[in-house]
Amino acid sequence: MxxxxxxxxxxxxxxxxxxxxxxxxxxxxxxxxxxxxxxxxxxxxxxxxxxxxxxxxxxxxxxxxxxxxxxxxxxxxxxxxxxxxxxxxxxxxxxxxxxxxxxxxxxxxxxxxxxxxxxxxxxxxxxxxxxxxxxxxxxxxxxxxxxxxxxxxxxxxxxxxxxxxxxxxxxxxLPDPVIPERTGPAVGIDMGLAHLLALSDGTLVENPRWLRQSLAQLRVAQRRLSRRQKGSAHRRKAAAQVARLHERVANQRRDFWHKLTRQLADTYSLIALENLTLAFMTANRHLALSAHDAGLAEFQQLLAYKAEEAGTLVVTVNPAYTSQACSACGVVVQKELSVRVHVCPDCGLTLDRDVNAARNILMCAVNPARTGPPGRNVAGCGARALESSLL
Ligand SMILES: [Zn+2]
Known part of the structure; x- marks a missing residue:
């Protein structure tokens, strides 16, 4: 190892x-x-x-x-x-x-x-x-x-x-660790935009306040840099400040992810995530995702090795329909990104949009062969979910 x-x-x-x-x-x-x-x-x-x-x-x-x-x-x-x-x-x-x-x-x-x-x-x-x-x-x-x-x-x-x-x-x-047998609940995690993470048990994880503050400072510093004249001493100074803030943000984010992934790996026996590469392909092209993606890639990477040591299984599933389908009855409820709450016209389930997605992700991982009632599309499960890979 x-x-x-x-x-x-x-x-x-x-x-x-x-x-x-x-x-x-x-x-x-x-x-x-x-x-x-x-x-x-x-x-x-x-x-x-x-x-x-x-x-x-x-x-x-x-x-x-x-x-x-x-x-x-x-x-x-x-x-x-x-x-x-x-x-x-x-x-x-x-x-x-x-x-x-x-x-x-x-x-x-x-x-x-x-x-x-x-x-x-x-x-x-x-x-x-x-x-x-x-x-x-x-x-x-x-x-x-x-x-x-x-x-x-x-x-x-x-x-x-x-x-x-x-x-x-x-x-x-290091010598390969003895992996303990895990008992504990399974969880689905949606890596959202409005929330950093949404868990299928209803927990919402947000960017911590200090990270948001650093990000705000970084935006100000970047604006300052873009106003400075190329080749000037002022620009060099502004660039150094941007670099320092970038580093601080990266450090804070890494620290945060380390602690969070440790907690997740120690709590659950199975963690289901969207397959990020697939998520990118299906994502709305107009969304500016790059910084966000970088953070999530780090999250997956840290989670993967912490889970491995803890004996926790990490499963990725195809994200298709996970945000649109109803996690209670399987009916597809089309909604714009701005709609933050999932309201099902069929069964009446009302839930945070990302928590609903997290539940679908968990279902796909636990029961890849799940099929819905005739004519209903169940959360991208079925054949595609069989491609799920262990991280
Ligand atoms: Zn429903």
Whole structure:
């Protein structure tokens, strides 16, 4: 089992400069390797493989001890592999008939991380004062806010800069946990627009107040940024503020999701969700969903691994009709997005629209073969729900 633990680094000014320099070298290397691939293809019509690139840049590294040579050798390999993967993904998507963007050169604002193998160019030193050693940057202070599990082995390390703060992500290899047998109720969850989440038992979850406040601040900062003249010092300042607020929102949201998904995974034995990818395809194109989607994707990801450890089953279902069908009798009640309450003309059920959807989602997951009375469409269940996959 692989888990990532992230810790904040507190480099001194000199160390921060050294880390910046390493990041700069990493970016230069990445761009040079990309350029090599493009040039060789233009001149010979052939691609360049990872081993060929490594041979080239290994020599270059030895020839330039003050620049590229400052980067750890394994780190250089990881970087070249990163590019190799980018190309592999590009060609795979091309083959599949999609329209992928060509791998791009990385500008200063698009390159944030260096990868290492633990013990090779970097090392976590546990002690009274936990430090993180980085080759050519030195012993950097770590805020060691939580201990590593006893039986963890650190495999891969990523050093990241986000809005001028540094973090280290430790990829840990842990023995597979013993998964407990779960008993507990089942729940359906609708990921709505008016409510963040609606549960089939009637619970509504909203964005917490402090997150809404940060989002409001972010909107103001973004407006300020858009009014500033391009290339001006004021604009740079405004952009830095937007980046800081983005980071704060992301942190608050992650924290919130961590706590909520923990609670859900520990309470229920089965959690049914809409299949997000399908939900996007069926969603109204006019809805501006992107930020919202990003949050929900994170929610699903965190829920998936917490549920796995807790022995809770997470099932995704086709979202078709889940918001329109009546969860009591199955009749389809068409309603606009602005209509927040589900009122059934047939059986008289009156319920919050999203709670009604959550109940339908739960039904699809628990009883995929459910069919309604003749001539009635039951909440997208039936054959389509058989495609439900475990997250
Ligand atoms: Zn009804």
């Amino acid at each position: 692989i888990r990532t633990y992230r810790y904040r680094l507190y480099p001194t000014n000199a160390q921060a400069r050294a880390l910046d320099f390493l990041l700069w070298q990493g970016r230069t290397l990445y761009n040079a390797a990309l350029e090599q691939r493009i040039t060789v293809y233009r001149e010979t019509g052939k691609g360049v493989s990872y081993p060929q690139q490594w041979a080239h840049f290994r020599d270059l590294r030895h020839a330039n001890p003050d620049t590229l040579g400052q980067l750890n050798a394994t780190s250089v390999q990881q970087m070249l592999r990163r590019l190799d993967k980018t190309f592999a993904a590009f060609f795979r998507r091309l083959k599949a008939g999609e329209k992928p963007g060509f791998p791009r050169f990385k500008g200063r604002d698009r390159f944030h991380s260096l990868e290492y193998r633990h013990g090779d160019g970097c090392k976590l030193r546990l002690g009274a004062r936990t430090m993180f050693y980085v080759q050519n940057a030195g012993e950097v202070k770590v805020k060691f806010h939580r201990p590593l599990p006893d039986d963890a082995t650190i495999k891969h390390v990523v050093i990241k800069r986000r809005a001028s703060k540094w973090h280290v992500c430790l990829m840990l290899d």
